[in-house]
Amino acid sequence: MKKLFFILLILFFSISSGYPYWIWTPKTKRWVNPKYLVKPTPKEQLDFSLTLYQENKLKEANQEFKKLIKYFPKSKEAAEAQYYLGLIEEKLNHLYEAFLEYQKVIDKYPFSERIQEIIERQYKIGQAFMEGKAKISWAKSTLMEHPSIEIFRKVVENSTFGPLADEAQYKLGLVLKSLGRFFEAEEEFQKVIDNYPESQWVSAAKFQIASCKASLSRSPDYDQQRTSEAKEIFEEFLKEHPEASLSKEAEENIQSLKEREAKSNFDIGFFYEKQKVYDSAKLYYNFVIENYPKSIWAAKSLERLQALEKKKAK
Numbered sequence: 001m002k003k004l005f006f007i008l009l010i011l012f013f014s015i016s017s018g019y020p021y022w023i024w025t026p027k028t029k030r031w032v033n034p035k036y037l038v039k040p041t042p043k044e045q046l047d048f049s050l051t052l053y054q055e056n057k058l059k060e061a062n063q064e065f066k067k068l069i070k071y072f073p074k075s076k077e078a079a080e081a082q083y084y085l086g087l088i089e090e091k092l093n094h095l096y097e098a099f100l101e102y103q104k105v106i107d108k109y110p111f112s113e114r115i116q117e118i119i120e121r122q123y124k125i126g127q128a129f130m131e132g133k134a135k136i137s138w139a140k141s142t143l144m145e146h147p148s149i150e151i152f153r154k155v156v157e158n159s160t161f162g163p164l165a166d167e168a169q170y171k172l173g174l175v176l177k178s179l180g181r182f183f184e185a186e187e188e189f190q191k192v193i194d195n196y197p198e199s200q201w202v203s204a205a206k207f208q209i210a211s212c213k214a215s216l217s218r219s220p221d222y223d224q225q226r227t228s229e230a231k232e233i234f235e236e237f238l239k240e241h242p243e244a245s246l247s248k249e250a251e252e253n254i255q256s257l258k259e260r261e262a263k264s265n266f267d268i269g270f271f272y273e274k275q276k277v278y279d280s281a282k283l284y285y286n287f288v289i290e291n292y293p294k295s296i297w298a299a300k301s302l303e304r305l306q307a308l309e310k311k312k313a314k
Contacts, residue, residue, distance in 0.1 A: 038067045038068070038070075038071045042068060042071075042072035042075040042076075042077035042078065043077060045064065045067065045068040045071070045072065045077065046068055046077040046080060046081060048064055049061055049064035049065045049067075049068060049081060049084070050084070052064055053065075053084060053087075053088070058088050058091060058092065061084070061088060062085065062088050065081040065082075065084050065085050065088075066081075066085070068081040069081050069082060076111075076112075078109065079105055079108075079109030079111070079112040079114070080112075080114070082101065082104050082105045082108065082109060083102070083105050083112065083114045083118065085101040085104075086098045086099075086101035086102040086104075086105070086118070086121070089101055090121070090125075093134075095125045095128060095129070095134045095136075096125075096129075096134075096136045096147050098121070098125060099122055099125045099126075099147075099151055099154075102118045102121055102122055103122070103154060103158075105118055106118060106119075106158050115158075116159075116162070119155055119158050119159050119162060119164060120164065122151055122154060122155050122158070123151075123152075123155050123164045123167075123168055125151055126147075126148045126151035126152045126155060126168065126171065127148075127171070129146070129147040129148040129151065130148040130152075130171060130174070130175055134147075146175055146179060148171070148172075148175050149172065149175055149176065152168045152169070152171050152172040152175065153172060155168035156168050156169050156172070160195075161196075165196070166192060166195075166196035166199035166200075166201050167201060169188060169191055169192050169195070169196065169201075170188075170189070170192050170199075170201040170204065170205055170208075172188045173185045173186075173188035173189040173192070173205065173208055174208070176188060177208065177211070177212060177215075180215075182212040182213075182215050182216050183212075183216070185208070185212050186209050186212040186213070189205040189206075189208045189209045189212070190205070190209065192205035193205050193206065206233060206236070207233075209233060210229075210230045210233035211230070213226045213227075213229050213230035213233065214226075214227070214230040214256070227260050227261055227264070228261065259292075259295055259296070259297070261292065262288050262291075262292035262295040262296075262297035262298065263295075263297050265284050265287055265288050265291075265292075265297075266284070266285070266288050266297040266300060266301055266304075268284050269281045269282075269283070269284030269285045269287075269288070269301065269304065270304065272284065273304065273308070278308055278311075278312075281304070281308065282305060282308060284301075285301035285302075285304050285305050286301070286305070288301040289301050289302060289305075
């Protein structure tokens with residue numbers, strides 16, 4: 001008897017203050033702490049979990065929602081519990097973890113009425129990472145690429161032709177472009193044009209494709225064709241959308257690309273001049289003067305032509 005008394009005393013002082021007692025269950029024939037028990041039905045378990053959530057007892061609510069999912073995995077309440085696990089992470093500002101919890105609803109409970117709301121929440125989380133308003137733990141950040149890339153891809157996948165798919169597709173391209181991954185970005189912008197031809201983001205996607213080509217033409221492995229393609233796309237954009245907010249930037253890009261083309265042709269002419277292939281040099285210098293008359297390279301080409309004439313006169 002004394003031994004039993006001491007056992008009960010130890011149990012009493014070791015239990016959590018949230019559940020200040022243990023109970024004997026005839027069914028299991030053992031002492032059980034109520035905090036490990038689950039309610040008889042999924043609805044009762046959900047109601048209990050929601051009460052804790054509404055009281056802002058997030059840690060306890062998290063445990064109770066997980067219990068519901070564990071013991072009633074196929075119930076409609078389990079889908080709701082999974083959704084609330086995402087809400088809890090979002091409330092705690094663990095945005096990447098919230099995204100993962102929301103994704104479990106889509107993967108495991110596609111019948112949930114929360115799907116569209118979840119996609120919207122995922123999109124906003126992706127936007128927060130894109131704008132630098134959210135951060136991810138160092139440990140996770142070393143294991144994956146930029147979080148918004150993964151999130152925007154999932155938004156598109158979860159709702160291929162939904163209301164946010166085209167915008168998420170466009171934002172995916174923007175993130176890749178900001179990281180200097182221009183080839184990948186160009187592919188993603190092209191998907192906006194191909195998959196969502198009626199989207200309001202099509203014109204902006206065309207602009208960004210030209211911008212990617214322009215950025216690639218500035219790379220060490222300079223390709224004049226990229227410059228020419230970018231200029232043509234910017235010119236087409238300007239023709240189709242003269243009043244668009246990006247039109248001024250398009251004009252500036254066209255002038256910059258023309259300057260680059262002029263320099264490229266001048267450099268070729270100068271190369272031929274150094275090789276003493278003067279006729280070819282003159283062709284390129286004249287090409288610059290005729291096609292890029294406002295460029296600084298037109299003035300330089302004229303100087304080189306005059307110098308060649310002086311050499312010829314000697």
